[in-house]
Amino acid sequence: MYKKLATVGMTVLLVGALSACSFGDDNNSSSNNSNEETSKSSSSEKSSSSDSLQKKSFDMSYEDAVNAFKEKHSDAEVSSVELEKSLGKYVYTVDGIADDNEYEMKFNADTKEQLSDETDRLDSEDAGGVEKANEKLDLDGIKTPQEAMDKAVSEQAGDVTSWTIERELDTTYYEVTVKQDNNKYEIKLNAKTLEVLQTEQDD
Structure with missing residues (x-):
């Protein structure tokens, strides 16, 4: 009985850990995309400034x-x-x-x-x-x-x-x-x- 509970507990912990990692990767990916877009935007503004x-x-x-x-x-x-x-x-x-x-x-x-x-x-x-x-x-x-x-x-x-x-x-x-x-x-x-x-x- 205890072995079953321990196995179930470990499974829940592993699934939770994997979900957290996946969620972190999604956040990083989203953050990277956002940074790339910001970089492109500022680069575009630099090449055609409204002060020109x-x-x-x-x-x-x-x-x-x-x-x-x-x-x-x-x-x-x-x-x-x-x-x-x-x-x-x-x-x-x-x-x-x-x-x-x-x-x-x-x-x-x-x-x-x-x-x-x-x-x-x-x-x-x-x-x-x-x-x-x-x-x-x-x-x-x-x-x-x-x-x-x-x-x-x-x-x-x-x-x-x-x-x-x-x-x-x-x-x-x-x-x-x-x-x-x-x-x-x-x-x-x-x-x-x-x-x-x-x-x-x-x-």
Whole structure:
């Protein structure tokens, strides 16, 4: 009789122990799956942060900023356009050159407010239209900033922190800054074809 009770007792204990192990495995499996999903989610968020300029839209387009500059300085040619975050605001900076002066205007991209307008005299060797001819941007037929950012991120994953339209020799180009973790990359693209001209890691 006692032997039977002891055998039954041992059987109950073994079944209980096996159930506990199985339950623990299920918990571990569920926990692991949850961790994997969290890891995937955070990885996805890292590669496409909402802070990236690529994901943002503004009331003021770069064309609006250029036109506002030209209305104020009709004698000047635009020499560069930049969009970046400054002191918590997204700011367009438009530079231009006339025969004897150079200008810089800044605009709030969200409100279209003019933030500043500065004028400097050109040095004698740059005056008389020399610098104006050398620095003038060719904006006809260029790709949009969105297309340039999309292309840059396809070359180097990360968040776009700024873009600039500039000129070197006879080529008008975009320079798009992409940040990934603690690394910054400058990607230069032909503004008309989006051909990658240069990719440089910023130290």
